[in-house]
Amino acid sequence: MKIAIVGSGFSGAVLAHKLSRGMDCSITVFDERHHVAGNCHTERDVATGIMEHKYGPHIFHTSNRKVWDFVNEFTKFHPCVNRVKAVTPRGLFTLPINLLTINQFFGKSLRPAEAKVFIETIGDKSITNPQSFEDQALRFVGREMYENFFLGYTIKQWGVHPRDLPASILQRLPIRFNYDDNYYNSIYQGIPEEGYTAIVERLLKHPRVELKLNTKFERAGVSDFDHVFFTGPIDEFYGHVYGRLGYRTVYFERHEDIGDYLGNPVINYTAQEVPYTRVAEHKHFTPWENHDKTLVFFERSKFTEAGDIPYYPMRREPDKAMLEQYLTLARQESKVSFIGRLATYRYLDMHAVIAEALDFSEAWLSAKSSGQKTPVFPASI
Ligand SMILES: Cc1cc2nc3c(=O)[nH]c(=O)nc-3n(C[C@H](O)[C@H](O)[C@H](O)COP(=O)(O)OP(=O)(O)OC[C@H]3O[C@@H](n4cnc5c(N)ncnc54)[C@H](O)[C@@H]3O)c2cc1C
Incomplete structure (x- = not known):
């Protein structure tokens, strides 16, 4: 089988890993960016040596043992408790x-x-x-x-x-009546020693998997493959025929300094007059490393326009109605599946997209091998 996976974020990379081992196939992974790992991409900054989270700070957390064991196969995690x-x-x-x-x-x-x-x-x-x-x-x-x-x-x-x-x-009272200031409730929390990109590179490493970076996949390309797994924006896949789904995007002002700038990985700024929502100092995510210099990112948010990276789905009532129209189109597909945060228009943490990609690849492979209709979406859609 000739398979295309569009997007090399965690959704696409986990799918590529599972499918390459689960069936006789050739897989081409497309990404329009120059790097893998999607929004979880990390890269060592040349000037400071600090591991930079290029699309905002990412802390891995999960209470799902299967997901935790899976990611630990690909790298060592250091404990990290997010105290904002x-x-x-x-x-x-x-x-x-x-x-x-x-x-x-x-x-x-x-x-x-x-x-x-x-x-x-x-x-x-x-x-x-x-x-x-x-x-x-x-x-x-x-x-x-x-x-x-x-x-x-x-x-x-x-x-x-x-x-x-x-x-x-x-819906719930957003208060803890104890002194627990751990941002997440998850059982397992950590930061990968070599960053997230190293995990994704290992997930994609297989003789059956070919990676094409700097390559945007268009819908017309579907006919070149037996099956396409699409992890990009669903509205874009259909040429925005019903309009653009609303997203917020975030953008960063980078500041280089000496020593310790914040004293904490992340500090939120709640006053409306302060233009940024939060400030992140990435070297605090790797306390086992020593860096004299520091990198600080002031994060702001705005409505996503054409050309901006979609970050947070707004899911207003008109967005939900528009999404239903795209889902109806997608359900008629026989050669395309949609998975991941952009293709299903949901905010999903890393553990959630990994769990969904693991379950989905198993369901897809099982349907394929038994000659049944393969699923278009993960079970939760
Ligand atoms: C600011 C921010 C902070 C976050 N912090 C955390 C955190 O602390 N902990 C946590 O667990 N999660 C966090 N997340 C969530 C995390 O980023 C997502 O769970 C994860 O990125 C989802 O992976 P994905 O593969 O579904 O999507 P993505 O990572 O977005 O990957 C999709 C990929 O598809 C590519 N693509 C799209 N369309 C096309 C096309 N037509 N052709 C070719 N390539 C295409 C894109 O370039 C991209 O690389 C955060 C998210 C945001 C926005």
């Missing part, structure tokens, strides 16, 4: 909002049960039927915390006022 701080109009606090944040923010020393009662009292209970993200946040945490932690950050990150976002975004 937030500079708010009222000062610097620890995130996610936890007991330390509450006690420092309100100048108290409450125990967990006392803090729960206290937060109940500051929430705006006159809001009985919250319609918007703003209503929901005010009801859960009250005006002071809402304005310091949510308001400005949301406007900067999503370009939308919280009163224009649905309440469903904030």
